[in-house]
Amino acid sequence: MGKIFTPTAENWPATADAVVIGGGIVGVATAFWLSRAGLDTVLLEMRSDLSSLTSAQSIESFRAQFTEPAMSELAQESIRIHENFAEIIGIPDYDIALRHTGYLFVTDDPGKVDSLKAAVAKHHTLGVTDSEFLNAAEIHARFPYISERAVAATFRQRDGQFSSHAVTQGFAKGSTARFLLNTRVTGIRQDAQGVAAVETPHGAIATRLVVNAAGPFAGVVGRMVGLDLPLQPMRRQKVYIAPKPQIPQDAPLVIDIGSDAYWRPETGGAFIAWVDPDDRVREPSEHLPTDWDFPATVLDKLIPLTPFWETVCDTLKRSDVMLSAGQYVYTPDDQPLIGPLPDVPGFYLNCGYWAGVMLGAAAGRRVADLATGVLAPQQNALRPTRYAEGITTTGDSFLRGHH
Numbered sequence: 001m002g003k004i005f006t007p008t009a010e011n012w013p014a015t016a017d018a019v020v021i022g023g024g025i026v027g028v029a030t031a032f033w034l035s036r037a038g039l040d041t042v043l044l045e046m047r048s049d050l051s052s053l054t055s056a057q058s059i060e061s062f063r064a065q066f067t068e069p070a071m072s073e074l075a076q077e078s079i080r081i082h083e084n085f086a087e088i089i090g091i092p093d094y095d096i097a098l099r100h101t102g103y104l105f106v107t108d109d110p111g112k113v114d115s116l117k118a119a120v121a122k123h124h125t126l127g128v129t130d131s132e133f134l135n136a137a138e139i140h141a142r143f144p145y146i147s148e149r150a151v152a153a154t155f156r157q158r159d160g161q162f163s164s165h166a167v168t169q170g171f172a173k174g175s176t177a178r179f180l181l182n183t184r185v186t187g188i189r190q191d192a193q194g195v196a197a198v199e200t201p202h203g204a205i206a207t208r209l210v211v212n213a214a215g216p217f218a219g220v221v222g223r224m225v226g227l228d229l230p231l232q233p234m235r236r237q238k239v240y241i242a243p244k245p246q247i248p249q250d251a252p253l254v255i256d257i258g259s260d261a262y263w264r265p266e267t268g269g270a271f272i273a274w275v276d277p278d279d280r281v282r283e284p285s286e287h288l289p290t291d292w293d294f295p296a297t298v299l300d301k302l303i304p305l306t307p308f309w310e311t312v313c314d315t316l317k318r319s320d321v322m323l324s325a326g327q328y329v330y331t332p333d334d335q336p337l338i339g340p341l342p343d344v345p346g347f348y349l350n351c352g353y354w355a356g357v358m359l360g361a362a363a364g365r366r367v368a369d370l371a372t373g374v375l376a377p378q379q380n381a382l383r384p385t386r387y388a389e390g391i392t393t394t395g396d397s398f399l400r401g402h403h
């Protein structure tokens with residue numbers, strides 16, 4: 001059983017086989033798999049709770065509908081882990097509230113129909129054979145609250161949602177790792193062999209394996225070993241709308257691929273959001289500002305394809321609206337950086353996510369497989385060295401919000 005605690009001088013771990021920096025869903029999954037592989041693993045989290053920074057801002061949705069082979073592979077493997085979660089973590093009946101509520105990518109633009117058809121064809125070649133292309137009549141028959149303007153969509157019923165908090169806690173409890181809260185990493189020592197120790201205000205931990213899973217702060221941690229990692233944190237806001245009778249509670253996650261505005265039902269109300277391609281790159285932050293015009297902007301974008309939002313607006317009060325923000329972290333190809341960096345022996349990355357909640361489970365396993373030699377670096381398409389090797393694929397999945 002993993003232990004989650006704020007360390008004292010008495011229980012400070014002076015050494016570890018592996019140290020994971022960052023207790024979001026990605027870091028905790030990594031610590032789970034490293035400890036499962038037999039490594040004495042310590043995770044360091046600067047905040048007072050696991051999964052309390054970006055991972056707490058997610059709308060907790062997952063999909064297999066990716067068009068990039070590497071993302072699809074990671075998403076499919078993560079779904080297999082989440083669908084068998086209790087058995088994998090070894091805690092009978094452990095419930096992560098996983099529901100196959102579906103993802104619907106929809107458009108009213110006839111010019112986008114071919115790209116939706118191509119996306120479904122790509123899903124199928126990547127092994128996701130249950131995603132569907134829907135024409136206008138099919139959309140209206142299945143989702144009557146979508147406007148008559150809609151001309152095409154892709155849909156997969158087995159996409160859905162789960163509790164990211166439950167997943168994070170489950171990975172922690174099912175591991176044999178130690179999770180140290182209120183413990184900020186301030187430096188990383190190196191010697192002739194590579195990484196040698198991680199420094200914190202409580203003391204140092206000697207180790208030969210460090211995983212940077214610091215989410216939006218991964219660039220800061222990279223600089224601790226002299227690396228300038230290609231990571232761009234961008235603010236992403238989300239809105240919770242309190243229960244309203246007009247919001248269909250059996251709806252999937254609905255994304256307008258023209259505007260990148262989306263919504264899904266949640267406990268009688270809904271999450272609504274928009275990935276604004278023009279929000280600027282920011283410094284990593286635990287205190288992101290929110291814009292009070294954001295909810296109105298999103299609602300404006302949602303109304304054309306889901307007109308019931310207009311009726312919701314008629315009775316909407318300020319107290320019905322809860323606004324918050326986190327950061328997506330983009331890389332040059334919009335795909336994460338996973339694995340060792342040969343320039344600094346023993347230093348691994350697991351960062352660069354805009355969809356880390358749905359990908360973290362398999363990404364954590366991949367780090368453990370790489371660290372223990374189960375997987376060779378070249379078998380890992382998401383290796384951080386890919387840019388230096390001249391591999392220049394670009395992400396083209398819908399809703400990544402980056403052009």
Ligand SMILES: Cc1cc2nc3c(=O)[nH]c(=O)nc-3n(C[C@H](O)[C@H](O)[C@H](O)COP(=O)(O)OP(=O)(O)OC[C@H]3O[C@@H](n4cnc5c(N)ncnc54)[C@H](O)[C@@H]3O)c2cc1C
Pocket residue numbers: 021022023024025026027044045046047050051052053054055056057058059060061062183184185186213214215216217218221236237238273325326327328350351353354355356357358359
């Ligand atoms: C509005 C919004 C909606 C989203 N919706 C989804 C979704 O539906 N599905 C999905 O898959 N993804 C979604 N995402 C993205 C997802 O939330 C992130 O990709 C994911 O949470 C990243 O997890 P992480 O563990 O890498 O980062 P984090 O959760 O940020 O964890 C990193 C941790 O590292 C710690 N840390 C940083 N520096 C240090 C240090 N020096 N020492 C110790 N600790 C340190 C931080 O305190 C933090 O807890 C959404 C994001 C936003 C903002």
